[in-house]
Amino acid sequence: LGFPLPSQVPSPYGTNNGTFDTLDILGLWKARNKFVFEGFSATPEETLSTAIVLAREWALEVKPEPSLRPNQLTRSPTAPPHAIVMRSDAVWSAATNDTGLGWVSISTTGTQSFKAPTKSVSSPLTVEGLALQEAVRTCVSLGIKTVVFESDSLQLLKL
16 A cells, blocks of 8 residues: 655655555544544645654554465374374354354474365254264365364363
């Protein structure tokens, strides 16, 4: 997202890329609100300067969060080192009772994903149970003997 600026306007980050970014627009929006709701009027130079100061403050204060790539799953820290971790999850549509099941095996050698559609399931708890059941079946068919099952369904885990 960027809006072209004259080359004499410095970037708030010192990069001189000649574009306004979202934080700069936020500064302009705040100046506009101050004018509309408080009747305060600033010169274009003051407004731009305030926007740049706000953007610099934001850049200094906000630290980027490390994020996992979609295919980069981590093992549970409580799982024994030799165990396979099987995570299951499901989606359910109340309107159609259609569902989707998903489960993934995570080991020290990598991950493997599985999925399956189902029909006519009456509740979210039931579909979460079906996803876990498919994960168990996968372990049996792959001959996995040491496994830790994980789910995001607290209600299922309490059964």
